[in-house]
Amino acid sequence: MTAQTAKRNATSVDPAAAGIKPVVNESGIEIKPVYTADDVVESGGVDSSRPGEHPFTRGIHDLMYRKRPWTMRQYTGFGNPADTNKRFHYLIANGQTGLNVAFDLPTQCGVDSDSPEALGEVGRVGMAVDTLRDFEIAFEGIDLDRITVSLTINGAAAILIAMYLAMAEKRGFDPSKLRGTAQNDILKEFIGRGTWIFPVEPSMRLVADTVEYCARHAPLYSPVSVCGYHIRESGANPAQEMGYAFLIARAYIDAVLARGLDVDEFAGRLSFNFNIFGNLFEQVAKFRAGRRLWAKIIHDEYGAKNPRSGWLRMIAGGGGSGLTIEQPENNIVRGAYYALIAALSGAQTMALCCYDEAYTIPSPKAQRISLRTMQLLIEEIGLCDTVDPLGGSYYVETLTNQMEEKIREAMDEVEREGGIVRAVADGRIQATVSRQAYEHQRKLESGAFRKVGVNCYEVEEEAPEVALHPYDEDDANAQIEALGRIRSERDNDRVAACLDRLRADAAAGTNVMPALLDAVKAYASVGEMTNVMVDVFGRYREPIRF
């Protein structure tokens, strides 16, 4: 320490002596009332890299939003594919630049609409998909070159990726030029969100199958979006959110490397999905630190040569756990701050939870408000003018250094105990985050963690004026009838042959993507393909651990 820093530290404010409360952020870092240049140096030094330059702390591109604003991609889907297609067109007409498809639970769990397990669920939380016909309807009239599509699908991802590629090909789009994203992050489904189907090991194999297939045949398609998002929603703090996501991404990379691919052949197509609620500075530092750490992991640990391989490309959005059922209009304001966080963090894509989302599938108006929130930042508030506008702030730079350490610590802890795949298979990560969720709930109820409208500034409310999205049983029945018609009209011998091949390839350890593509094109259903794979792989049995 130089004489000058010692002197400055001696005169810096000590919270206890000044009679002010200590502040510790969610990731466990104590926040000082004042930061200086010395804090940056002491926390790890000044990062003088430029945006677009390794390790990309300030952004993965040199000009970021000055060249092109973030993609706006609200999570949407309900009812049957025709209902969803209408909403897609509404959002595009309102300036949305990408699509993010919500599927109903039967589709997500590989269950056909006419199965007894789909009772009451067809088209409820997302769009129902049974066969390729549904994708043809859902994306009708949408230019897949201009509007990139993200599929929020995990357990059944291999099937739906095949369906998307088949649909695009049928429409005349060249798979080698096709862009888009599938979530396809099964390890986080075991931690939170829960739309798993197969056991951990074959699930990992399917992720590797999709990444390998896309690297060879659809090299611009992003076959995986690794989600810290849902792990945070399940109770993880921001540092764990990013740390666990990196461990999961590494597990996928290792599985694909074992297929004989070079890291530079696919690492650049991995993308990420992170959450944006909470303390603004902590989130911004989380993203800056995460970009730096991921670039180091890819280049230093995996020896990638292509700088793009180390890009932390991300959708930063949502914020569902930050929103409240109390005083729902406050969620419009929260959404605006969350969007600001995502913009200050250099997100490639943004999606916001709508203010009515604690109650229902968002109304068209609520979705438009979310879109307008993002458009206001672009058009009126100046968020696109300059890259990484918080870069150079003593506070943010210090916090970035400290968050990098915290993310590393979260990773090291899991690594020391046998790694992420085992920790997930044993239910240990689930136990950790659910305990934290419980502690958070207790703090919320005691008022130790302040939440406006929930434990402070409460009002005695009449029933809030939130119109609930109607669930249309006729729509569900129409979907079931449509599936019945396809089953009777398609070439069922061809379907049977395709399913036999899928079974053989699944059992032999051959990449299942070519067999799935053939089956999808023969109008085999999601449930039929899933059941064949369940026969071979078995079903996941959830470890119950607290």
Place this chain on the structure above:
Amino acid sequence: MERKIKVLIAKPGLDGHDVGARVVVRALAEAGFEVIYTGLHQTPESIAAAARDEDVDVIGLSVLSGAHLPLCRKLATLLPEYGLEGRLWVVGGNIPREDREALEQLGVRGVFPTGTKLDDIAAFIRENVP
């Protein structure tokens, strides 16, 4: 010593949101109940069978997908078949106010929408267990 009140917390249907269910399991265990958690993706049949086999005093369902009415209708028909008539039945999750009455008509005694305090759930169970 008095026998602990035995509670089954179950996740019916395909809904994967288990944060709330797990939080409630922990809260009830800390409040002195014996709690069994089924895990995700349970059918109404598997829930009724678990409630019968474990001879629980309370059946608690957690549903956030919006499918609480069809799932509860199904369970309501199964409870007598499994000899579970009269067991205290409660439901929590993303339950709109306007569905409360329909749930009560099916036999659900306690409805705990998002935002319910953990101690209130425990107190309700203590007061209402036969």
